[in-house]
Amino acid sequence: MKTIKPIEFKASRAWEALDIANMGGTTCRLHWTDKPYHWHINDGEEVFAVMTGMVDMHIRRDGKEEVIRLEQGDIFFAGIGDEHFAEPIGEARILVIEKEGSV
Template sequence: MKVIRSREFTAERAWSALPIASMNGVTTRLHWTDAPYKWHVNDGEEVFAVLDGTVDMHYRKDGEEHVAELRTGDVFFAGVGCEHVAHPRGAARILVIEKEGSV
């Protein structure tokens, strides 16, 4: 049994994570960040849920870059092959569910 107060979670550096669970090869982690990540393509599907803050999710579709504004409570799904990068506006806390060992 574990209760995590996501709004209280902070880290010393951007994209540090608090591991929450690993189930059947899928990990769930809480990330804190105040800086962009990097353009990447996961080696599996990814669910990205903003728990606190605002994040601009940049992604490429058919060779064109798009931006989706994600606010608290919003969820972004990156399917296999979806190139994307998250740009928080200030501090944000994000729940990430993905294949264990993914980028």
């Protein structure tokens, strides 16, 4: 058993993660970041939950870019093939659940 207090987790570099669990090939990781990720296309489904801070999620749908502001407690789901990137507003801690090794 584990208890994790996201507010206490700080990494030495952006998007570094604390591994929480691997459940039959599905990972649950807590990420700390203060820098944007890069555009990527999911090769698996991903659940992205903002634990602390705010994140602008940039997405592309039908060739058009949109930005969705995620606040603490908000959850974003990206399916296979969804193009997106996350841009924190200051520091953020994000719980990510996805298949092991997913991009």
